[in-house]
Amino acid sequence: MKWTTLPGNWTIEFFKDDRGVSPVEDFLSELPSEVLAKVYNHIRLLKEFGLNLKMPHAKPLKGYKPFWELRPFPIRLFYFAYSGRRFIILHAFQKRTDRTPKQEIAIAKKRYDVFIERENK
DSSP: OOGGGSOSSSEEEEOOOTTSOOHHHHHHHTSOHHHHHHHHHHHHHHHHHGGGOOTTTEEEOTTSTTOEEEOOTTEEEEEEEETTTEEEEEEEEEOOSSSOOHHHHHHHHHHHHHHHHHHTO
């Protein structure tokens, strides 16, 4: 799917590692089409409504500012707002329990640190 062609006032970017590979896009490419359609719709809403998008579609990740959680059940995407009306999607995973696993948050935090370091160079 073409994420960049979605209408809206915000830009959606996916974190890329040092090799230029996006682990989020890789994860999404493996999803069944009906689940991917939900993700696509949630990203469309995020791009259109930006920071005004709230529950049940998005919510801040409690205790982990500046992270937000996009919630196309059963998938979760961690993202943050960055300058220039940009959202950076850091991590995606399939949620299997009521609580968000700390290791999933740790992955997003590590990618956030890499992103911010690159941007500040």
